[in-house]
Amino acid sequence: MKHYEVEILDAKTREKLCFLDKVEPQATIAEIKNLFTKSHPQWYPARQSLRLDPKGKSLKDEDVLQKLPVGTTATLYFRDLGAQISWVTVFLTEYAGPLFIYLLFYFRVPFIYGHRYDFTSSRHTVVHLACICHSFHYVKRLLETLFVHRFSHGTMPLRNIFKNCTYYWGFAAWMAYYINHPLYTPPTYGAQQVKLALAIFVICQLGNFSIHMALRDLRPAGSKTRKIPYPTKNPFTWLFLLVSCPNYTYEVGSWIGFAIMTQCLPVALFSLVGFTQMTIWAKGKHCSYLKEFRDYPPLRMPIIPFLL
């Protein structure tokens, strides 16, 4: 069996970083990354980007050396992706924050509102309901992170955790401050408004969960396969007929419900910002689907049926 030689050069300086001889033809990029780490332990595999061209796209971990357009001496270019952190860690941190922070405001912990309000309780039912909904939402997200989601990538750049946590924790504090404020004004249309909003919220939470489960079932454990998602027997998944990313659609719906329930402008602003970000993600995902699958259903829009 003919062995390959692999040399790894720095993509920017073209400096020779590593030379591997006697590499199996069926070796994967993942295995090569592991070999590279041996000589440069500070660059663990997750922060390595290896490519055939210094300015080209990263090779995937699953790519096999033999199948790449290289001679028996392969030249790979390395780029450092920077310190990495696992998706699971980021998700758990960014979701645990809002759960905890909201409760600080709900229980009116000292130094937030005036001292005479310390540890008092709101007299509005909707405030208690809002706390339950908000907490439920983030508990659901934490559980999904631990037990439901199957991630394509193991890691993301470290600086993302600071960015993401600032966003989630900041908004959570801002919303919670007003909803749990002693001078909070309940919704204009009273119980009617709250009931409608609660219905929207619950439906969208169930919908979002159904989509997460459907997406999970598309992909076997430990794999990174990608398939077109289709509606299942669960009616909540029928939204797949009209949108590529119904999980985002339901998520926006949940927050709109929460905004109507609390009639709180900061919640509406949070929903708007979230909607903007999710639309960008949905459009990206939609484009990826279109590129990857020739037979992708043409009726589907990225996030809002028929519109967006």
Place this chain on the structure above:
Amino acid sequence: MAAGAATAAAKGNGGGGGRAGAGEAGGARKKKGPGPLATAYLVIYNVVMTAGWLVIAVGLVRAYLAKGSYHSLYYSIEKPLKFFQTGALLEIIHCAIGIVPSSVVLTSFQVMSRVFLIWAVTHSVKEVQSEDSVLLFVIAWTITEIIRYSFYTFSLLNHLPYLIKWARYTLFIVLYPMGVSGELLTIYAALPFVRQTGLYSISLPNKYNFSFDYYAFLILIMISYIPIFPQLYFHMIHQRRKVLSHTEEHKKFE
């Protein structure tokens, strides 16, 4: 910050009237440049803006000579100042449609901060209009903009006199701190009046469960100058070294 941000330059703007701030890379860019129609429009735009700021400059000088003092000159140039500074909002659109190779985000930030100072501070809080700090930033902006817009005009016509390039990359050393000082002092002067009148502020309780304290907001704006000003200033110094030494090199080989 608004003063300096606007002086922050891109490496010699060949085909466009672009501008850069702390974030713009100095690396190689695909030089497509705007088409002939866009170039004609941009030349007209930059000429008009140069003229506008010259009008403001002349207005200041005439008012000073007429009054005999440099106090309260704002009133004599209030209208053209508002018109031409607000007109700069068009530059955001120029970036958005791609006829100018600059970042929309950066340009928005720069123009918005100027517009904010003109309308949300100076116009809104009448009591600060007679402050000397207003004159400080108006002068800084006027000189900066005259140079900047003529720089773009000449660049578009591919005929940039070294003097203009030199001025753009040198005068900021004094003009930027001068402008920043004027801006900060003006915001500071506005504070007590904002507090007194509750300008642009909403308090609880209200049916949207929202509050906004413009006084606190202005203080946050002032604090934001601390990280932003040094970044932009040193970026300009760095650009100056690159652009002016590059020209020196060029001259050597001629």
